[in-house]
Amino acid sequence: MDRFRAYRLSVTGEEVGHIKRNSQLSVEVAATQHTLRATIDWCGSNILYVDLSAGGEVHVEVSNPNGPFKGQRVMRRAPGAYLQLRLLEKAEALETP
Template sequence: MRLEFWMMTAILLVTMTRLTKARSWWRGEWRSSRIRWRDRAWLTIVVSVAVLSGTMLIVFAFDRDTASRGALQAVRSLIILSGVLFLSVPLAGWTHYLDFVVAPHLRSDDTPPYLRGSGPVPPNRAERRARSRRRLRLGAPTPGRTAIRFHRPAIRFRDRFRAYRLEIDGEPVGEIRHGGEVLIVTTPGPRTVRARIDWVESSPLTVLVRPDRTVTVLVEPGDETEYLRLAVHD
């Protein structure tokens, strides 16, 4: 019981620390995630975790044998509140019913037509991925630099906590993590790039590096036919 108590205490302290970012997030000066729904639901997630961890601390210190009926009812109410807050996370992230807890710059003034019972159905997963790849938020450009910039979009959960090893012309040049970027300065000419993880590797991709230009290569999980996929970002 003591271990669980201190774990919940640590989680509560972390969430309270995260709340110090609330003002910057609300003003649009800080982004909690590259994934839009997580950024929209950030405040709801943090508050939900804080309420849950606080409730668990109360439960751990609670003695049902000596507690009054009112205290028992208060604890039950806190548990129900925690559940309701967690159920509201997808509403804040994917719908517009809880826009009042979403930062103004992340809101949409108009309710989507499909939520009103008319209009086209939202795009499926494959279409959303294709749109996300077109809307990639890449780092600042590097004019006048002959280089290859590897970018790993934060749009797939697979291998989220693992790094991919990068190679140029068969030589290891570094690693790239979920949502990260790696800039490798090289010489002009055709270069063959590849990504690896464990014993799996992507198909080689040949890119033409022009003088004083930076070419961007996307590194992302593939499908059933290819575990890793590389593509040049236009």
Template sequence: MSQIVVRRVESRWQDRVRDYRVIVDGRAVGRVGNGGEIAVAVEPGTHTVHMAIDWCRSKALQVDVKAGQVIQLECGPNAKPLLALVYATVLFRRWIWLHPGFAGAVQYPGQTQDREATMKQIEINRWARARARGMLMYVLVSGIVSFGIPMFVVMTFVFHHSRLPVAESAALWLAAGACYGFATWFVQEFRYRKAVGRPEG
């Protein structure tokens, strides 16, 4: 029997106590919790898979399943706590990300895989996709947009400090976001190069 296995990465904050619905060919076939995994029996052929929570969802992913294959997928939240309102309204179709779990994510019954090695490969593949978009794009999205701007809004308009003008607060948090982006880029790049055995530089 062919299967589609959906593994959900563990999240520290977003959707931690909520289940995601697994939708295959337009039909809800089960739920998967934070850090959990679900196996869905399917007929050989092409199937469309997406995840959902309330009115939010992931992009649809089309998979071709052969007889006896186990196709492994991975999902998790795109939305961050400080950007939840944006994702719940404008980007509700991207609340969840969904993609093949790791390189060569096809397994036949009877085969076994090392869990630790699989999770390591998942992280390598995820960073490979991020670095392919370039350092500046990573800093812009992960540093300035995801960290700097939300912190500026919260610290300026929620916990307003009267002695710090809005313009200075904006410059401060945008710079902090850029620094955060660059720092996390170099940390992740170091870990990636070490994992794949590439020299530094």
């Protein structure tokens, strides 16, 4: 369902960009604590809390772990769990295409 569409990424409640399947997005933010969330239509992901007070960077991955059939049910019953947002380890992030 999401194969040809883009997810919206929000940092501390502000939309900062769109990211498509198998792609990367780089966003510069202030050195402080932030919340991250991905959305598509009325559905979304879990909220990640990251502390960048000391600077640095984080790498995250957004995915739809539900598949097409289960995804329909999740969209209706738990739209906030439709997407999954997770922190990646630095080595994992370097391997992504």
